[in-house]
Amino acid sequence: MNVSRRQFLVTSAAAGGGLALGLHVPFSAEAKAAAATEVNLWVAIRPDDTCVIRIARAEMGQGTLTGLAQLVAEELECDWSKVTTEGVTPGRNLAAKRAWGEMGTGGSRGIRTSHEYVRQGGAAARIMLLQAAADEWKVPVSELTVEKGVITHAASKKKTTYGKVAAKAAKLSPPDVKTIQLKDPKSWKVAGQGLNRIDTRDKLDGSKVYSIDVKLPGMLNAAIKQCPVFGGKLVSYDAVAIAAKPGVKGVVKVDDSTVAVVADTWWHAKKALDALPITWDEGPNAKVNSASIAAHLKSGIDAEKAFVGWKEGDAAKTLAASAKRVEAVYGTPFLAHSTMEPMNCTAKVSAEGVDIWVPTQNAEASLAAASSASGLPLEKCEVHRTDLGCGFGRRGGNQDYTRQAVLIAKQFPGVPVKLIWSREEDTTHDFYRPISQCKLAAGLDENGNLTALHVRVSGQSINAWVNPNFDPEGKDQRQLQGIWQAAGDAQFGYTVPNLLVEYAMRNTHVPVGPWRGVNTNQNGVYTECFMDEVAKAAGKDPLEFRRALMSKHPKHLAVLNAAAEKAGWGTPLPPGVHRGIAQFMGYGSYSAAVAEVSVSPAGELKIHRMVLALNCGHAVNPAQIAAQVEGSVAYGLSATLYGENTVENGRIVEDNFHTYPILKLAQMPKVETVIVPTYDFWGGVGEPTICVVAPSVLNAIHAATGKPVRQLPLKNQKLV
């Protein structure tokens, strides 16, 4: 790997002065670690005792960087005030035979699937640093103590620091992982604390460089247009018509359905692209609209048979014989992710190799995309990671924007090209949260006990989008996430003697993908809102009705109780204010929420307060967990109140924030977070609380108006 690939000169702006200076921005781990001694994969130490902790996962706002650093620092016994971090690149990980493990950051896995090996990394470094001091002083290592990176030998009153012994420690053999004893979380001093994030400073003055801000010498910019109808083709475009526009360097066919204008600046590229005459072949999908999709989904609701995800007893027979029967059909729409930083990627392609700068949740998938689009082997490609301006699942496995940037840059060999999607392109060419409907039926006995439950989800499958040959019979448990029998990840929290959970796969031409919380969000709405309908039919309090079904699910129940207790369930509220409750499980964590809302006589909704409870097993940083819960409420409420992408003539109608609104500060309710960790498992944090937001609010509305709301978003519903 040549030096220019490792250490890119990046022109950045001097703060305030506006002078373009040549600054060295250390995108690659090697560049930053130059002055530090690598003790092991996870820890490098500078002579001034700064501990550089390596982070393989992506930081997109969720705080995983701070949490992972806390876990390493806890075992390392270093001085937290001297901790800094650096990202591992996928090229480096590949060259080291994936020594840093998985880099993909989705499914709330950042901490829960790497806590063990990162802590072992911190502990191994500590053991080596102590051994180096012991060797130097010729004393048994057992006589040494360490606190905040200062090693002490009490008997001889000798002291040294990690910075001073790092070089010697680096030459020692690492300890056998099997001999490493990790700390009991009860004795944590750095982990487990609600510390502020360690990556805030450059977010305060505009100096943080996101991928969209990357500037390279001689860089060109590209704006892109994809066929508005998914599956349509690019027929022709008139490059001559815009050739004389300011700054235009060329018009590029990117692939069968995509054209790009390349110019000196992005603004020039965008303006010229808007003026470019383009002919599309929209294909047969241009006939599809939201009504035809809804009818397609309804066929899955009405179909005689569907994939059986879970069966207990005989739901159909019991329903037929039940004293009281409750039925409802719910629905949720397609939803765009709308990351604040739009899709973008900067690529430089030459025969020597490919360099890309990209906001990615899966740097290894970006590397693979760069390799396949360029035709160069993986070893000749490198991904320069930046932190992301939001991720939400959009930038994981789907590396469409990375592939496009490489395909464009390939046509300008040796010249870096930055591709930025306009917000319109970003909103209309997403991998949307899958649309679905759900029919539910419940049977009650004479005493109002739930004896049978039938859940039929009909909708689009993410797995089938990713792999069209996925399963022709539609056996897709993932679309039933949260209504699973299996314990541990997304288990249904109720015991129903006669239960039938089914999924009817009904795919469309609209691309779908994981959307923060994935299918727990929709399934949480379906089952938890229906549970309130059934409780009402049984004449029971929604909390008491749930509790009676949860004795075999003590962790679900404990979290539900924690939310209810904090919210004061059953205590009087101001006139006109009503409560709603919900619980659900996803990403290995248990969540519950209580919402307090009022609905005015004119049907105006006000959400006053939300209490959320979460058991994520281990609470590595309670303050950051609370931040994620607050953010989850905002994310969940945007979807509840406004979120909807509709289809007309085969294309997505909503294209920017005026038609796809996002919650604003004035609508944000007061959020109270109750963290009830049991320290006997590791669950996720970034996603699991979103799925209880919508159902708790809808249940509160139901309590307020006496009318269930069964279709989202609320902007389309008359509440009174």
Place this chain on the structure above:
Amino acid sequence: MAKLNINGKVQEVKVEDDTPLLWALREQVGLTGTKYGCGVAQCGSCSVHINGEVRRSCVTTVGSLAPTDKIVTIEGLSKGATHAVQKAWAEVDVPQCGYCQSGQIMAASALLAKNAKPTDADIDAAMTNICRCGTYQRIRKAIHRAAEIAAAPKAKAKEGAKA
């Protein structure tokens, strides 16, 4: 070609008059702290101050500005992130991904410049920027805290005068 007064310095910017200030700042001047989010004045990621007023630079053309119009971007708000809003943002640990925060900080600082002690309703009305991470609860808290921080030296000065 336009003459713009950016962060206290008048400079020539080589762009057409219809270029949005956002793109002139980002691509010509090299100030990338001001962010593109929507291009249609919906999200506020591009917020800057023009003559002390918060403005959305994505719909403010360079041609509409005179060299006497004082433009302040996030980079020019203070030296070393020492503005009361920036201090409060750090203390309250507001940012998550951080992408919208330049705009949020510019909107909050413009609010406080006019209203030293805003109420929750004032904050609701003034803070219309989108944060997709959902940091709103902390933004509200940090604006109240920034008001306290900004008032603190004055309060001390008053005490000093009394003594």
